Amino acid sequence: MNGQHELETGDLGGLVPDMRRPQRGGMSLDEAQLLDTQRAFDSVAADYDGPRGNNELIQRMRLAMWDTVQGEFPTASRLLDLGCGTGIDALEFARRGHQVVASDWSPQMVERTRARAVAEDLQSRVTAIHLGIQQLDRLDDAFDGIYSNFGPLNCAPDLGAVAAECARLLRPGGRLVFSVMGRICPWELGHYALRGRFRRAGVRAARGATAVGMNHHTIWTRYYLPREFYRAFAEHFSLAGYRALSLFMPPPYLVDYYRRHRRWCERLGGLDDRFGALPLLRGMGDHFLIVMRRR
């Protein structure tokens, strides 16, 4: 690795404003949006293990990611976590015997991961670094696998550049396992349309970065169909498969509905498990889980 990759909050890491691109306050639009997103996640890092970032519905989706990573990588693999948040996945994979470099663009999230590793005495297996997905060119290392859970890649401005950097960082035969926010989430469409909030219902249809509010901050988010997402990686990676996460089950922010109708929702979750990988259905859902192999 190239040093510590430690940046102060608000430090753009030496990114030079490109005057040909749209500007905001002397920064490129991408840079300004990345800072907004960083502030948003910094602001929730302290309680992100609670209902906002790790409720029952999120935990259920997390298990699908864990099973997939477990199936793709032999024990003691070297893994890179993109957008590790508070380190829940990184610590789980460390407990399972993997070596994990856990990276995030929010310094507060990185601190949470570091503290979690110390608390579990797993610092020898988890290295937490402050690094944005858009800064992967600063990393000099070799991994068996790269994973990213719950949408950090939806915040990356240039997926093609991410794909090229992932290919550089992976050993031959290496895999990517990503969970990404999809474009077609029937629950979301229905939930907001029924309340007359049509603009909110259609937010996933936007082209390019769209503003999503969290804790009075803005997360700049890009939504993808699985095929659309894969296109950015196709030059370097073959597609092993993808499946829907939370298609029948409500999305995580409807956890109160889930709590009121737990038995019914668990049945819906069973439908996700059985049918989520079927053609057509696999292209929908709150997130999709995609696996790619380095060519």
Ligand SMILES: C[S@@+](CC[C@H](N)C(=O)[O-])C[C@H]1O[C@@H](n2cnc3c(N)ncnc32)[C@H](O)[C@@H]1O
């Ligand atoms: C929804 S959280 C998911 C966190 C974690 N993967 C989990 O499963 O709990 C999204 C994470 O992506 C991080 N993130 C957002 N934009 C990023 C970027 N450009 N580079 C790296 N991480 C980013 C956020 O700071 C946040 O920790």
